[in-house]
Amino acid sequence: MAVVTNCDAAATENPEPLLSYTLTTDPDPLKASPEHAEEPVTGQLLIAGSRAARPPMDVEWIKVKVPAGEMAPDLAKAENPRTTLDGWTGRLNAATKEFEFTPTGAYGTIGPDTGFTIQLSRLPINHKVGTAPITIPERSRTGDDPFANRSTTFNGGEVTLTWERSDIGEFELLYGQTSERVTDTTRTITGITADTAFYLRGTAGDPSNPVIRTLTAHVTVNKPHLTTGNLEVQGAANLIGRPTELLTVWPNDPKTSESSLSTKAVD
Incomplete structure (x- = not known):
């Protein structure tokens, strides 16, 4: 038996990230491009971010580092990067091959009730089969502390x-x-x-x-990635980064058996 650990922690030389991230791809997994194709296969990265702790934090920028291989110039063909953070914009830094997200002011404040997504669409995928680390650096602080560079890396x-x-x-x-x-x-x-x-x-x-x-x-x-159809929990369940209650809401109409599932943040 062997044990494999997924790497999703901060770089050792930097302090712990103040934001928590999850990463999904479409398709999952991403498909490698045919070796002699005129146009590369494209894919999408969707990153969900949240502030797991209660004190709000200030963020100067969030970046997404996508490894650039043989098709590095083709990164410019990706669609404009988008985020749901209000007042933030995204762009590709062609020199560093990083997608940068910045607020309109000197920094933006993200509290524990603020969840957001970052979407990178139509990313060109080269023809080499394997894994590639996706790194998310952030420059952030809490309170009056100085801003610091922090980093999260995802890799199978x-x-x-x-x-x-x-x-x-x-x-x-x-x-x-x-x-x-x-x-x-x-x-x-x-x-x-x-x-x-x-x-x-x-x-x-x-x-x-x-x-x-x-x-x-x-x-x-x-810390595996899990996909399940039905999940039964006996006792309490916390979703990390931000603890969340799963609430089943039954309709008032007794003629239907349909139900819906909603979430509520736990204070």
Whole structure:
């Protein structure tokens, strides 16, 4: 068994971020562009931000650093970056390859009741398959403290599998929705964001009556990304960064069984 830790903490040389962020992509995962395509495949990043603690904070700027590979000049083809922060604007800094979001004044104030989103649309994706860290620097402070640079990085973990095999037979590696034939004895899998079971299946002998052997490895991810249909919680549930109550609201009309779900901030 292996353990993979997703990196979503501040850089060690900077203080902890004052804002909490979550990152989603559309599509999920992003698709690599065909190697010889005239135009790259595009994708969208959607970042949700919030102030997890009660004291309001001041922010001079928020940036989103997207790694620029072989298609770095194509970043300029992305649509204008947008944010729901009132009075803030976004732009691409062509020199640093960063998307910068700034308020109209010297700084903006974000309190615990202010949630916001940052949207980067039609980002060009290069043809290399793998993971890329998305970094969100912020320059912020609380009270009369001096402004400081802080940073959050999102990146899926990776795991390297190694095995021994004979020269006879065919071998297949299976995990998640992936099934691929392998001819070597090692493979590095990137972008592991949840607990994953890996299966190496070897097949040899007469195709009408083959001999099959399967090896299994399980990878556990600390702080995994989870997607679930139905969720039952026995006891209290807090959503972090900002604690939130989930409230089921039943309609007054007894003829319908439909219900809605709303949220309420916890003081």
